[in-house]
Amino acid sequence: MENIAAKLLWTFLGLLIVLNWGMLKTSIVRKIVARVGGRYGIRWYQPWINLIKLYGTRGQLSHGVMFYLGPVFRIAGGVGLFLFMPLIFGDPRWSNFAFAGDLILLLYFKFFGMLGMALGAGEGGHPYSAIGVSRGLSQYTTVEIPFTLGIIALAVQYDTLSLTEMVAAQQGGIANWTIVTNPIASAALLFSMLGIFMHAPFDLVKAPNEIPIGPPTEYHGSYLGVLRTNAAIMHITEAVLFMNLLFGGANNWIELIIKTFLIYFITVFIGVVFPRFRIEQSVRFFLGVPLILGILAIILIM
Amino acid sequence: MVTPIYIIAIALGIAFSLGFFSKGSKGIASSLFYLALTALTAIAGQWLIAFLTGDQSTVEVFTSGFKPPFSISLQMGFEEAVLLSMINIAGLLGAVYLFDQFKKYGAHLMITYLLLIMGLDVIVMTRDLFNLFVFLEIASIAMAGMALITNEGKSVQAGFKYLTATAIISAFFLIGIIFAYNFGDSLYINELLMSEGILKAGMVVSFLIIMPLILELKPFPANGWGLDMYQATHPAVGALLSGASVTASAYVLYKLAPLGGEIGYQVIAILGLITFLGSNLAGLKQSHTRRMLGYSSIAQTGLVMIVIGLQPMLGEMTLWIAFSILITNFLAKSGLFWLAGIINKDELKSWGILRKHPILLFLFVMFVIALSGLPPFPAFFGKWELIMALANSGNAWWIGLILLGSLIEAVYLFRWVGYGIKDKSFDFSINCSTYKTIPIYIMGAGLIAFVGYYLNHYFGDVVWYFIPLAFAALMFILDFLPAKLKNIIAIIGMGGYAYYMYDHFLGVDNLRFFFALIFIVGGILTLIPGFTKSGKRLGFYPAALLMFSGLGMLISATDLLQFFIAWEIMTIGSYLLIIRGKNSIKHAFSYMLFSLGGAFTMLAGFAFAQSGNPGIGLEVLSNMNYLPGLAAALIAIGFMTKTASLGLHIWLPGAHAEAESDVSPMVSAILLKAGVFGIILLFIGIGAEAATNHPLTYTLGWLGALTALIGNLGAAFQEDAKRLLAWSSIGQLGYILFAFSIMTHLGWLAGLTYTANHAAFKAILFLGIGGVVFRTKTHNMYEMGGLIKKMPLTFITVLFAIITLAGIPPLSGFAGKWLFYNAVIMKEWYLQGTIVFFAGIIAFLYSFRILYAVFLGHLKDKHRKIKEAPIWYLIPQFLLMGFIMLFSMQPELILRPFGDMISAYFPTDALTWDNGTALTSLGYWNGFRVGVIIFILFGILFGWLFLTSRKVKKIKSFNIVYAGEAPERPETTHMAHNLFAGYNKALGFLVAPGITNIWKWIDESTHDLGDFIRRIYTGNAQTYLVHIVAYTVIVFMLINFSI
Amino acid sequence: MIKKLTFLALIAGFGYMLWTGLAKYNAAESLNRISSYYAQDGLEEVGAANLVTAVVVTYRGLDTLGEVSILFLTASILGFFLVSGKGPKIPLQDSSEILKTASKLLEPIILLFGIYVFINGHLTPGGGFQGGAILASALILAYLANPKEGINKSIFRITESISGVVFILIGILGIVLAGGFLDNRIIPVGSIGDLISAGIIPIIYIFVGMKVGAELTSIVTNLKHSPKNNVE
Amino acid sequence: MMALEHITLIIGSSLILLGLWGLITQKNLIKIVISFTLVDAGIHILMISLGYLKNRTAPIVDGTIDNAVEQIVDPIPQAMVLTAIVIGLGITALMLSFVIRLAKDKNSLNVSNFKDLKW
Amino acid sequence: METNLNIILAIVIGVLALVFAIIAIYHKKLSVAIIASGAVSLMASILFLLLSAPDVAMTEAAIGSGLSVIIFFYALSKIRKQHD
Known part of the structure; x- marks a missing residue:
């Protein structure tokens, strides 16, 4: 009984670290992107201010239960993903509840948040939300393929589906990181990472948010705060997922922070260079090179 | 015994004497005439009874007092007696039918008729x-x-x-x-x-x-x-x-x-x-x-x-x-x-x-x-x-x-x-x-009467096998009762049958018990909405019980004949159910054609399977020695017409969508499983060890994967709610076919989990949407919208069903997906596995579509006053939701018995359990713990958000971007029409009606061939004579020169 | 043109078929088993001098019964079928002088000859059918000669029915008294050659003769003119 | 010269073929019925000639025949032909009545005008 | 009987029968055709006599040529009367 309480404490602590690191990362990345654009960018503490302001204001209106449940599903998805993700290798304190489910659980749990958000936006009744959701779902289906192919290739290579064992197999120097031992599967996974993060070239899904009358204006106050926290946690957790899969996991927090930042930076780096894709283009893109890479990875291990 | 010669004597005697009666005295003539016909039938009947009671042997009747080669003789054997009674009865009944004509034409016509019947009798008898x-x-x-x-x-x-x-x-x-x-x-x-x-x-x-x-x-x-x-x-x-x-x-x-x-x-x-x-x-x-x-x-x-x-x-x-x-x-x-x-x-x-x-x-x-x-x-x-x-x-x-x-x-x-x-x-x-x-x-x-005779002849000793059929026949008789009473009788009957199945199969053969559970208990649940219907509802209950008795008999069939009879009775019952839909003539017709085509291929398959084996027991499927490949393939095709696999699926969308709102769940959630049960029997027949790379299971694997892909893709682009669910059934059945054709322990476990899940959530979906259609009177999703406010309970059950369908973790759908992953990786069927996963993810598209278009978005004016779906629709849905919850929280409770069932056929690398965590050689999964974590997490966050925004004001969905000015046509803001336009542009070509066109072409070409053939009957009497002479000469020439 | 050729080919094919059967045929030297039986003890058993009559009436009595019923059938079909035809009433003009006088002369002779033919059908060639046909031709001649009088339909119908019923009764008597249906040994066979011999055959042939005569006249008269349509 | 029955066989068969030819080619209904009678006549000739035995007399036992078995022709085909002729008459009569009725309907005797029932 | 006279007679009668048959089929006037068919059955009855089948000959003569010709003519007259 007591180790469960301790477990909860450590997991909560882990969550706080990841939350703050998430917000710090967004501000650093926004500063870098601004610098590239010749601007100063936001202050490093801007995200914290936003959060405090959002949670401070009182929510004024709601479109019904489902509108409520949208953000709740979203945050539950983000935190849930975090809970089942082993952060630090070898240290039981930081491997959260990874023992409850393996890689497939993570794979499918991402959908929990997505579906919830889709329904919430739908309930909002705003026409653009439906368009945004349909774009997101369509794009996501094709992103999943190279990702699944890569996962299967790794599962066969390491002969396991549990993430902790995969990380264990990658210990001992860069030589036996997956990126080195199985480059093709890693390439496929990296391509799909771009899609999963929904950053730059594939961020058509969140495009309506930028227009003032987009769904987020409906989500204000504490709802928007919840969405912001979830965004921060999700980016870090997904980065940790790719770290564990491809870059040999982390033995301590510093290694984790550096690696997650670099991983996230890959997407930002590509995002800045490429213009935004239309849905058919992104769907066809993912059915092109990434798919071939994925199939190649499978054939190699066939 | 009256010598048969009297047939001639009576017929001719009375025919000649009819000449006496001119037009005047019609009464006597017609009474004499009918007397003669009854006498003829009596003689034939007397002989028939003599033969049937067994003590009578073939009799040769001599005429003119001399032995046959020198005189004409008539023979009265058993065949003759049977045929004579048939001809004379036809004569008598025909005469009754022609009563008005005899009155009009009088004695002359009677003579002709009498001589016709006598002529036919003597043709049969003369030697x-x-x-x-x-x-x-x-x-x-x-x-x-x-x-x-x-x-x-x-x-x-x-x-x-x-x-x-x-x-x-x-x-x-x-x-x-x-x-x-x-x-x-x-x-x-x-x-x-x-x-x-x-x-x-x-x-x-x-x-x-x-x-x-x-x-x-x-x-x-x-x-x-x-x-x-x-x-x-x-x-x-x-x-x-x-x-x-x-x-x-x-x-x-x-x-x-x-x-x-x-x-x-x-x-x-x-x-x-x-x-x-x-x-x-x-x-x-x-x-x-x-x-x-x-x-x-x-x-x-x-x-x-x-x-x-x-x-x-x-x-x-x-x-x-x-x-x-x-x-x-x-x-x-x-x-x-x-x-x-x-x-x-x-x-x-x-x-x-x-x-x-x-x-x-x-x-x-x-x-x-x-x-x-x-x-x-x-x-x-x-x-x-x-x-x-x-x-x-x-x-x-x-x-x-x-x-x-x-x-x-x-x-x-x-x-x-x-x-x-x-x-x-x-x-x-x-x-x-x-x-x-x-x-x-x-x-x-x-x-x-003959049906009874034949059933007794073939199944004299196993007459208990036909009790359900008798119950269905009883419903034919009780059809005049009000619908509600009949519904109660039907449910009680089904309950009794479920109890029989329970104590007959549980522990003895769990696989059959599981399917019996789906068929009979599922049947009871889908019968409950029947209480909403008033009036007599003629023809529904006999057809429904015919279908369910067919399904039940399918389970308890011990040999190929019983299995095939059960299969056909189920098809007839379901045909009579589907055709009740408003405009379902075309669809019911195509359904019947595919089922009959499938049944006949299966019959051919059974015939090949049993040839060379002593009996026709079901175990014959395991040692087919006459064209085994072809036999197995034919039987598989037969079953696949019922599971609507790719190529044989075009009947399903129409048949399930056009059926009545409480027939669709019956047909979709339950009937399709009959095909699955058949395929399982076939695969058991093929046997585990032979199946490592048996060509049939390999092709079925690919077919299952493609069906899943096309089925789900098809569902994503449907405008009609029930058609969307029908296409999704095709996709899910493709999953199940794929799972079972993996032919490993995990594969079958995934298949069985999927069958259980599909039976549950498809029933909920069809019942839920049935309730919506019952209220809104339309199938098209873009005409619905915003129903969450009016029908919240239906929304909850449909949401649960969708989560299970999509396989999202907390609910039991994920168990199926997880088993799938392990089975595919262990079987190394990676490419097919990826197609199936791609199909699984497409499932999200139509899951969201049905939830969004039907329940979320703007409420149409005409739906302002609709009430929640009737209670009778909701009860079965919540019961099924309970089952899903149970299966999600305690997967071991159900997966363990499934595992024991399957290990009888696939002992190696089964699923092992240690206190709640399912372990396979690859990964692990603890359903209960995952569920608890998510529910607690969800509860905390929901509670926190609920507390911080208590005093919030409810806003109608119109008060959004237009600041209170409701747009004149609300449909424009409910973006449910052609929702996945972009996606359709990219992958729409996969769902183009290619296969439907192929079947349409086949249909048209046979009809054209038929039309071409019937052209030879030009109507000219002379041409017909030429046909006869030509036919004789050509056949003679062929025989003469072929010897 | 091609049509004719194909028809020709068909007929040639049919001819070839017959030819394969008949090519090697040449008449048998001696009677086969059944006909030699008829020739030897058939005479004593049936006692008819004319063996064909013996075969037709007793040995294959059922065929004759069938045949008579065919005529009866044709007559009744014409009866109910043509009668209902409502054709225009044609004025019956009188027949020519020669025909009238010749018929007065010829009629009795033909009648006499017809009756002779079917009375001793069992002795000399001929029998019920031939006699009946001759009788019919006599009656038709009479009718042709003076069409005005018209034919009293009911007489023919009654003679038909009576003779038919008698034929059947004789058949049933055959079962009761002698060996089987239509057996002719109901009354003693008598010696071959004299008038009253061959059992019941002469009586059968008398009735058959009358029946065929009546039927054929009614068939012809039905064809000739359709009497007042009396079918309500 | 040729045996008697060979001659009659040839005549009988050719009569049948002629009758069939008439049946198939002639358009007039009456001609068709006539062709039927020709076919019947041909068959009857065929039957009798198949029943003929060389140098034998009619199967009637009057004074002139002492030992019937050696002297008479086969009586059975004759009995059969007797019945067949009368049946032939019956059928011809019925066919003619049909022809009368058909002619009344369409006022024509050409067989190709009666094509109401086709396909 | 097989006497030479009979054989020649048979050939002549046979040929005559075939000629009458061809007339019966091809002649334009129906009444001539009917008479020709009567003649065919007359020839047939003579052939039957030659084949020593007197009974059949009488039947053929009486019914074949006699009655069927009458029936044909009556039918023809009836059709002609309906016509006009």
Whole structure:
């Protein structure tokens, strides 16, 4: 009984670290992107201010239960993903509840948040939300393929589906990181990472948010705060997922922070260079090179 | 016992004496006439009873006091007694039916009729060749005379064609007789059959005797004259033609067939096959009812000819098979002709009038089902024995062609039934005077009596097997009760059956118990919404119980015959259910065609499987030694028509969508599992060890994956809610097929989990959407929207079902996906696995679509006042949701028994459990813990958000971007129409109706072929004579130069 | 043109078929088993001098019964079928002088000859059918000669029925008294050659003769003119 | 010269073939019925000639025949032909009545005008 | 009987029968055709006599040529009367 309480404490602590690191990362990345654009960018503490302001204001209106449940599903998805993700290798304190489910659980749990958000936006009744959701779902289906192919290739290579064992197999120097031992599967996974993060070239899904009358204006106050926290946690957790899969996991927090930042930076780096894709283009893109890479990875291990 | 000679004496005596009565005294004449007919039937009946009670042996009746070769003799054996009673009963009932005509035409017509019946009787009995010729003449002249009853231009032409044709045929027969007498030195048939003189004289003698008898049976190219008689004469004449005269001439052919020797039999069989296929094909394009019935009865005669032709191979079964085909044709055809007489309109559509007379409609549907050779009617048992015998003697081609022919026949028969049940375009009324309906009732009763006889004959000892069928039949009788009462009776009946299944199968054979659970308990749940319906709801409960009894019997079937009968009964029941939908004639018709096509392929598969094995038990599937690959493939195709796999799926969207709102869940969630159960049996038969890379399971794997992909993709682009769910069923069934064809422990475990999940969530979805459709009266999703406010409970259940469908973690759907992943990786089927995963993710598209378009978005004005779905729709949904919750929180409770079931067949690398965590060699998963974490997490966050924004104001969905100004057309803001336009552009081509076009092309080309074939009947009497002469000469040339 | 050729080919084919049967045929030297039986003890058993009659009436009595019923059938079909035809009433003009006088002369002779033929059908060639046909031709001649009188339909119908019923009764008597249906040994066979011999055959042939005569006249008269349509 | 029965066989068969030819080619209904009678006549000739035995007399046992078995022709085909002729008459009569009725309907005797029932 | 005279007679009668048959089929006037068919059955009855079958000859003569010709003519007259 007591180790469960301790477990909860450590997991909560882990969550706080990841939350703050998430917000710090967004501000650093926004500063870098601004610098590239010749601007100063936001202050490093801007995200914290936003959060405090959002949670401070009182929510004024709601479109019904489902509108409520949208953000709740979203945050539950983000935190849930975090809970089942082993952060630090070898240290039981930081491997959260990874023992409850393996890689497939993570794979499918991402959908929990997505579906919830889709329904919430739908309930909002705003026409653009439906368009945004349909774009997101369509794009996501094709992103999943190279990702699944890569996962299967790794599962066969390491002969396991549990993430902790995969990380264990990658210990001992860069030589036996997956990126080195199985480059093709890693390439496929990296391509799909771009899609999963929904950053730059594939961020058509969140495009309506930028227009003032987009769904987020409906989500204000504490709802928007919840969405912001979830965004921060999700980016870090997904980065940790790719770290564990491809870059040999982390033995301590510093290694984790550096690696997650670099991983996230890959997407930002590509995002800045490429213009935004239309849905058919992104769907066809993912059915092109990434798919071939994925199939190649499978054939190699066939 | 009255010597049969009195049949002739009475008939002729009274016929001659009828001459006394001029027009004046009609009363005495008609009473004498009916007396004569009853006497004839009595004599035949007396002999039949004597034979049936077993102590009577074949009797030879001599005339003119001398022994046979020197005088004419009649034989009264068991076959003759049976046929005589059939002919005389047909005569008596026909006379009752023609009561008004006899009153109008008086003594002369009575004489003709009496002589016709007497002629047919003597044809059956006589053992003398020339005597046969004389009485054949009497029968054909009398029949031509009967054609003149309707006395308008057309029937006179038909009579003329009939008379000229039979005259030419008897002329040929006369030549044959004189040859036979000259070379065989006798006219006594028993001697002729043995005489070597005929064989020595070369083929022409036996040819000239057998060919006229074949011509008499109206073989395919040369039967224009026969068809016109069916079309233009009084329906009672048609009934006599197809009932009595065909039976008599078929028996004569059977009597004289040995004359032709080995080649003779082959020729008869081949000509019979050409007739069977040709006239069925020609029947396809018919719109005139009686002409179509003519084609169908000629096809049945063709089938009887095949049976006679295959006598050397069938041995003593020939009579039994021929009898079962003839008795069905006799009872059903006469009934249908008499019905046609009552309706006396020519178009097929006009049979919709029968909807006003339920009893006649019931008889009509029963007759057609009996004719198309479906169980439990005699023709089916005949066909079954024929196919089995053909398989045992190893000629597969015959099986294929015979089944193809019967499928074509089923096409035009069921199209006709569709009109009968559903068509409303009639504007006339019919008079059902008693003397016209009594014969039909008697024929119907006769058919049911024979069904009882055949069932007792085949399943005498296992009669308990047919209790559910009896219960369904009981519902036919109770159909006059109010719907609610019938619903209660049905549910109690199903409950009793569930209890029987429970204590009969639990622990004994868990696999069957699991499927019994889905079928029967699922059935009860889907019956509950029936309480919403008021009034009588005629025809629903018998059909539903027929389907469920078929499903139940499928489970408890021990051999191939029981399995096949259960399969067909289930198909008939589901067909009668689906056709109840408002505009579901076309879809029910295509459903029936695919099911029948599948059933016939399965029958062929069973036949190949059982050939070479002693019995026909289900274990025969495990050691097929005659063309095993083909047999397994055929049986698989048969089952796949029910699981709507790719290529055989085009019937499903229409059939499930157009069915009534409480029929769709029955048909979709439960009926499809019958196909799955079949496939499991087949795979058990194939056996685990042989299946590592068995070509069939490999192809089925790929087929399952592609079906999943196309099914889900198809669902994503549907506008109609029920069609979306139907397409999704196709996708899910593709999953299940894929899972089972992996043929490993985990694969089957995933399959079973999926079957359980699909049964649950598909029932919820169809019931939920059924409730929505019940309230909003429309299927199209873009006309719905915002129903979450009005129907919150339905939204909850549908949300749960969608989460299970998509396989999102906390709920049991994820268990299926997880097992899938492990099974695929261990089986190394990576590529197929990826397609299935891609399909799984597409499932999100339509999951979101149905939730968004139906429940979220803007509430339409016309839906402002609708209430929540009726309570009867919600109860089963919540019960099923409870099951899903149980399965999600405690997966071990269900997966462990599944595991024990499967380890009997696949012992290696099973799923192992340690306190709640399922372990496979690859990964681990603890359903309970994952569920608890997520629910707690969800609860905390929901509570926190709820607290921080308590005093929030509810805003109507219009007060969004337009700041309170409701847009004039709310539809524009509910973006439910063509939701995935972008996606459609990218991947839409995959769902283009390619396969539907292929099937449409097949359908059109067969119809064009049928149309081309029937063109040979130009209507010119002379051409028909040319046909007869040409047919004889060509067949002679072929035989002559082929020896 | 091609049509004719195909028909020709068909007929040639049929001819070839017959030819295969008849090519090697040449007449048998001696009677086969059945006909030699008829020739030897058939005479004593049936006692008819004319063996063909013996075969037709007793040995193959059922055929004759069938044949008579065919004529009866044709007559009744014409009866109910043509009678209902409502053709225009044609004025019956009188026949020519020669025909009238010749018929007065010929009629009795033909009648006498017809009756002779079917009375001793069992002795000399001929029998019920031939006699009946001759009788019919006599009656038709009479009718042709003076069409005005018209034919009293009912007489023919009654003679037909009576003779038919008698024929059947004789058949049944055959079962009761002698060996089987239509057996002719109901009354003693008598010696071959004299008038009253061959059992019941002469009586059968008398009735058959009358029946055929009546039927053929009614068939012809039905064809000739359709009497007032009396079918309500 | 040729045997008697060979001659009659040839005549009989050619009569049958002629009758069939008439049946198939002639358009006039009456001609068709006539062709039927020709076919019947041909068959009857065929039957009798098949029943003929060389140098034998009619099967009637009057004074001139002492030992019937050696002297008479086969009586059975004759009995059969007797019945066949009468049946032939019956059928011809019925056919003619049909022809009368058909002619009344369409006022024509050409067989190709009676094509109401087709396909 | 097989006497030479009979054989020649048979050939002549046979040929005559065939000629009458051809007339019966091809002649334009129906009445001539009918008479020709009567003649054919007359020839046939003579042939029957030659084949020593007197009974059949009488029947053929009486019914074949006699009655059927009458029936044909009556039918022809009836059709002609309906015509105009």
